[in-house]
Amino acid sequence: MKKVGIFYSFRSVKTHQQVKKMIKLLGADNCEEVDADVATLEDFKKHDNYIFAVPTWFDGELPNYWDEYLPTIEDESFKGKKFAIFGGGDQKNYPENFVDGVGIMAEFIEERGGKVVGFTSTKGYSYEDSRAERGDQFCGLALDIENQAALSNERIEKWITDIQKEFSKKK
Amino acid sequence: MKSNVPVKYSIKKTDKDLLLKWYHLLFLGRSLDERAPNYLKQAIGWSYHAPAAGHDGIQLAIGQMFRKNKDHLFPYYRDLQTCVAAGMTAEEIIYNGISRDADVAGGGRHMSNHFAKPEWNIHNVSSCTGNHTLHASGVGRAIKTYGEKDAVVISSQGESSVSEGYVYEAINGASNEELPVVFVFQDNGYGISVPKEDQTANRKVAKNFEGFKNLHILYCNGKDVFDSMNTMEEAVAWAKREQKPVLVHANCVRIGSHSNSDRHELYRDENELRYVREYDPLAKYRRLLLRYNRATEEELKEIEEKVKAEVKAAHKKGITAPQPTPESIYDFVIPEPYAADKYPDGLHNSEGEAKKFIEALNETLKAEFRHNPDTFIWGQDIANKDKGGIFNVTKGMQQEFGKKRVFNAPIAEDYIMGTANGMSRYNKDIRIVVEGAEFADYFWPAMEQFVETTHEYWRTKGQFSPNITVRLASGGYIGGGLYHSQTIEGALATFPGVRVVYPSFADDAAGLLRTSMRSEGMTLFLEPKALYNAPKAATPVPDDFEVPFGKARIRREGRDLTIITYGNTTHFCLEAAEKLAKEGIADVEVLDLRSLSPLDTDAIIASVKKTSRAMIVHEDKVFAGFGGEVAATISEVAFEYLDAPIKRVGSAFTPVGFNRILEAAVLPNTDKILQAAKEILEY
Numbered sequence: 001m002k003k004v005g006i007f008y009s010f011r012s013v014k015t016h017q018q019v020k021k022m023i024k025l026l027g028a029d030n031c032e033e034v035d036a037d038v039a040t041l042e043d044f045k046k047h048d049n050y051i052f053a054v055p056t057w058f059d060g061e062l063p064n065y066w067d068e069y070l071p072t073i074e075d076e077s078f079k080g081k082k083f084a085i086f087g088g089g090d091q092k093n094y095p096e097n098f099v100d101g102v103g104i105m106a107e108f109i110e111e112r113g114g115k116v117v118g119f120t121s122t123k124g125y126s127y128e129d130s131r132a133e134r135g136d137q138f139c140g141l142a143l144d145i146e147n148q149a150a151l152s153n154e155r156i157e158k159w160i161t162d163i164q165k166e167f168s169k170k171k
Numbered sequence: 172m173k174s175n176v177p178v179k180y181s182i183k184k185t186d187k188d189l190l191l192k193w194y195h196l197l198f199l200g201r202s203l204d205e206r207a208p209n210y211l212k213q214a215i216g217w218s219y220h221a222p223a224a225g226h227d228g229i230q231l232a233i234g235q236m237f238r239k240n241k242d243h244l245f246p247y248y249r250d251l252q253t254c255v256a257a258g259m260t261a262e263e264i265i266y267n268g269i270s271r272d273a274d275v276a277g278g279g280r281h282m283s284n285h286f287a288k289p290e291w292n293i294h295n296v297s298s299c300t301g302n303h304t305l306h307a308s309g310v311g312r313a314i315k316t317y318g319e320k321d322a323v324v325i326s327s328q329g330e331s332s333v334s335e336g337y338v339y340e341a342i343n344g345a346s347n348e349e350l351p352v353v354f355v356f357q358d359n360g361y362g363i364s365v366p367k368e369d370q371t372a373n374r375k376v377a378k379n380f381e382g383f384k385n386l387h388i389l390y391c392n393g394k395d396v397f398d399s400m401n402t403m404e405e406a407v408a409w410a411k412r413e414q415k416p417v418l419v420h421a422n423c424v425r426i427g428s429h430s431n432s433d434r435h436e437l438y439r440d441e442n443e444l445r446y447v448r449e450y451d452p453l454a455k456y457r458r459l460l461l462r463y464n465r466a467t468e469e470e471l472k473e474i475e476e477k478v479k480a481e482v483k484a485a486h487k488k489g490i491t492a493p494q495p496t497p498e499s500i501y502d503f504v505i506p507e508p509y510a511a512d513k514y515p516d517g518l519h520n521s522e523g524e525a526k527k528f529i530e531a532l533n534e535t536l537k538a539e540f541r542h543n544p545d546t547f548i549w550g551q552d553i554a555n556k557d558k559g560g561i562f563n564v565t566k567g568m569q570q571e572f573g574k575k576r577v578f579n580a581p582i583a584e585d586y587i588m589g590t591a592n593g594m595s596r597y598n599k600d601i602r603i604v605v606e607g608a609e610f611a612d613y614f615w616p617a618m619e620q621f622v623e624t625t626h627e628y629w630r631t632k633g634q635f636s637p638n639i640t641v642r643l644a645s646g647g648y649i650g651g652g653l654y655h656s657q658t659i660e661g662a663l664a665t666f667p668g669v670r671v672v673y674p675s676f677a678d679d680a681a682g683l684l685r686t687s688m689r690s691e692g693m694t695l696f697l698e699p700k701a702l703y704n705a706p707k708a709a710t711p712v713p714d715d716f717e718v719p720f721g722k723a724r725i726r727r728e729g730r731d732l733t734i735i736t737y738g739n740t741t742h743f744c745l746e747a748a749e750k751l752a753k754e755g756i757a758d759v760e761v762l763d764l765r766s767l768s769p770l771d772t773d774a775i776i777a778s779v780k781k782t783s784r785a786m787i788v789h790e791d792k793v794f795a796g797f798g799g800e801v802a803a804t805i806s807e808v809a810f811e812y813l814d815a816p817i818k819r820v821g822s823a824f825t826p827v828g829f830n831r832i833l834e835a836a837v838l839p840n841t842d843k844i845l846q847a848a849k850e851i852l853e854y
Contacts, residue, residue, distance in 0.1 A: 057450075058422050059358070059374050061392055064455055071182050071463060096374050 078114030103131030309593015331362025393421030550606025652829030
């Protein structure tokens with residue numbers, strides 16, 4: 001299996017900590033960390049399985065580094081590739097756009113033929129609206145450090161187990 | 172990467188020349204924005220500055236979508252970048268910032284950072300936040316009325332201004348009338364220091380409008396040039412195609428304080444200040460240009476150097492440009508009125524059939540609507556089958572002139588007044604009559620638009636004249652109590668920029684209305700509703716009668732006492748004068764002012780010189796009433812001719828009670844006038 005490409009901003013703090021936990025669970029040898037701030041087309045092309053770390057900024061936006069990277073890969077075909085997306089959100093202070101960033105990224109991937117894996121249940125969260133919501137699931141992992149920090153480790157562990165299975169499945 | 176609109180513009184596909192042009196505009200806007208505080212530090216000017224930094228994406232998009240002399244743009248006080256992107260030059264921005272006579276918004280009359288260019292339809296707007304949304308709806312109505320399909324109105328404001336009730340009136344009206352207006356909310360999270368959670372429950376205030384019919388709502392990232400451009404492109408195209416309103420909610424950051432009188436570090440922590448700087452739209456755009464090889468560092472540096480030179484040259488011109496002169500303050504207070512040449516003194520000798528006050532109004536309105544096809548009237552209850560206004564003053568007008576020219580307004584007085592202001596911006600030939608409210612008592616919600624409209628001509632240095640006649644059914648004597656009896660001229664005559672007239676008889680009502688409807692500028696036309704059908708107010712009315720503003724009329728000649736009056740009380744004064752004559756006590760002159768502003772001081776003084784005694788009678792309260800102004804004028808100019816103190820008769824300093832006994836106790840009447848007249852005559 002090719003290494004999982006974990007794309008996130010190396011300048012981030014909370015996201016960086018979450019990524020470190022995930023790498024521990026996945027095994028460092030199975031992962032390649034890519035700094036989303038300076039990622040290239042080649043960084044994208046060399047993987048089949050991805051973890052995209054996409055926190056939600058402001059009232060439901062992608063962070064600048066993603067906004068600025070996506071044009072690099074927007075013309076690529078994502079067919080045959082699998083993407084697991086996670087991101088931080090704040091369901092108490094931003095309930096109207098909780099983890100919208102995860103949803104925006106999923107739409108971007110799916111429009112280009114990629115497969116989004118690692119859906120999680122919305123149970124246990126309290127919010128009003130989310131662009132990541134698909135029925136009773138999020139199209140990725142929602143982490144809320146501000147309000148549910150104690151649940152993060154368990155959520156990450158379960159999610160990593162799930163996406164490992166997805167990544168190992170044949171296309 | 173936020174809105175769901177077709178992608179026309181992107182970093183990889185947009186033409187390079189256009190990308191570089193945008194960079195030039197963005198860098199120029201930012202350079203001027205950053206330079207503004209220096210003028211204050213050096214005591215040159217720009218004492219009000221609301222930084223645009225952080226709103227750059229959406230402001231570039233608004234400005235770029237606006238087409239001068241085709242569309243209409245209503246920027247707000249943070250829209251420096253919008254105006255630069257719309258084509259205003261660095262010089263024009265600086266002239267406004269440091270309030271020079273060459274300022275194209277209005278020669279330094281308005282506050283700094285209120286950029287405008289009326290010559291291009293970039294409108295000069297109020298500092299009352301969101302107030303211009305009503306004007307935008309008014310222009311939208313004009314565009315629709317005149318069948319112009321390739322034009323749109325863009326109205327811009329901060330998200331906190333949406334808390335103002337009149338913003339809801341404007342958007343409700345645009346939704347109901349299906350007007351091609353794009354309302355842009357620039358959301359930076361704060362109304363000065365008040366966070367948006369203290370303004371409304373939805374974080375995205377546009378969500379409050381999702382139940383409005385005919386309204387298309389788009390959300391975008393106002394910090395991102397491409398998302399903003401794509402969204403504004405779609406918004407404008409949709410508004411023109413569908414002839415309906417659009418609301419664009421653009422998320423921005425406020426990198427600086429609200430203005431130079433605000434210190435945002437008092438309420439924003441360092442973490443927030445850091446990340447809003449990190450999300451600087453200009454820096455992001457620059458990074459994108461370089462990352463995707465759409466520009467080289469050298470090319471961008473070259474633009475930056477060019478902008479520096481441009482700003483430096485503009486600065487030099489700005490600081491040497493002339494200041495406005497002190498004597499210019501009386502220029503452009505109100506336009507010259509229609510010259511009522513046929514009846515230069517507003518007098519006639521017609522002896523035909525006597526017409527009631529209400530007939531005179533109705534017939535004059537109809538005659539003027541036939542005379543000028545660009546005349547419109549609206550108000551509450553103004554047109555529904557056989558009903559034409561709460562008192563039927565406009566009876567039969569919609570049947571004759573159609574629903575485009577004569578129509579009902581919602582129960583929203585500010586909307587009535589504000590859309591009159593807006594619609595009159597479209598074309599100088601347009602003349603608008605509004606019934607400002609069902610009764611004068613209900614006009615108060617329209618006060619902010621009334622005041623605003625009084626400012627327009629002066630503030631724009633004569634570039635925009637709101638040509639509006641505001642009719643109000645006024646006064647008491649009908650058992651109407653507190654809310655159907657008010658006469659509000661004492662308050663409204665205090666504003667420069669509006670004429671105030673208050674006829675007592677049918678002929679003067681017709682003549683003043685004709686002059687009002689043919690004049691440029693705003694006239695407040697107060698109608699004593701108790702006289703609409705009163706035989707005592709009926710007179711013959713020449714078909715072409717005109718009464719000039721500022722011409723009082725001697726309704727009864729006399730030698731012993733001058734009673735100065737207007738409206739309902741003119742009739743009481745005449746009755747009192749007749750009684751005094753019959754009793755052989757005195758020969759009283761009754762001077763009907765007809766116009767309060769302008770005031771016929773010459774006629775007042777001439778009469779006082781003749782009689783040496785003066786009494787002022789009006790229905791409004793004596794305390795702080797208009798009579799105080801008249802009394803002071805007589806004291807200043809004709810004190811030496813007086814043989815007795817000036818006396819005033821009017822309402823008690825109380826509201827008008829509903830019970831008839833209370834009403835009679837409050838309002839002036841013939842007996843009260845008689846008693847006061849005797850006292851002054853005996854002095």
